[in-house]
Amino acid sequence: MTEITVSAERLSHWFGQGETRKQALFDVSLALPRGSFTVLMGPSGSGKTTVLTLLGCLRAVQAGSVRLLGHELHGAPEPHLVALRRRLGFIFQMHNLHESLTAAQNVIMGLQVHPGVPDATARAAAAQVLGLVGLSDRIDYLPANLSGGQKQRVAVARALVGNPALVLADEPTAALDKDTAAGVVDLLKRMGAARGTTTLLVTHDNRILDRADRILTLEDGRIVKVEDRA
Known part of the structure; x- marks a missing residue:
């Protein structure tokens, strides 16, 4: 049986109060298998970022169900959501x-959510993941001395280091x-294959669609x- 990293069932969401209350999501259901690479597309204002923030415990689930790593998010207390984040x-x-x-x-800042990691261990982990994104020779560079693509690869490394x-x-x-865009996406796919990391990528970028296992x-x-x- 395929292991599901995160799923949503009949997920709905609203913004505002009273007469200004507006529904942003309507009964959204999806499931992301472990290690999969899924692209979420749609025009601006369609609700893509709202879905992302709900699945990522950055907003409270108002209606429907979200199960993340086997845990229900609807009604979960904040300490529980923090631990999942x-x-x-x-x-x-x-x-x-x-x-x-x-x-x-x-x-290394990406490891600060994991208290107690020794400095030497954090430095070694950062060096390893920067090597994976092709920046072994830029470890001690400040962002001002990096190109736009290199900066984004540092951001990818920060997300993956934990x-x-x-x-x-x-x-x-x-x-x-x-x-550079293709390189970033290929890196995320490789990490998914190597580590079983599941990826959900929100985009308007048609250039990367051929890399997706599934497009929503x-x-x-x-x-x-x-x-x-796939």
Whole structure:
């Protein structure tokens, strides 16, 4: 039986209160098998980021069910959600690196959710994952001395350094050229295959669709198409 990393059943969500309350998601159901690479597409305002934040314990589930790593999120207390977030990796369109920290130091920040990791162990882990993203020779560089593609690879390394069960990526290739974008996506796929890491990537980027195992299309808060490519 296929192990499911995260699933949603009839997930709905609203923003606002009273007369301004507006429904953003309508009965969204999905399941992401362990190690899979899924792309979530749709126009701006369709609810893609809302789905991502609900699956990643960044918003409270209002209606429906989300099961993450075997745990129900609907109604879960905040300490429980915090513990689950520590098992996830997040990548965003903007790399959000600290300009005063080196590449290695930025990656080490991804381990701060795991208290008690010795400094030497953290440094070694950062060096290893930076090597995996092709930045072994840039470990001690500040972001100002890195290209846009290199900065995004540091952000990917930061997300992966804690060996997360699930990576949630919001438009991570939007600001990258075609070759760099393909490299970032291929890296996420390799890590998924090697470590069993599940990836959900939100994108408008048609250039990377051929890498996906599955493509989900969201329109007006509803999944309107599911395309399996694996």
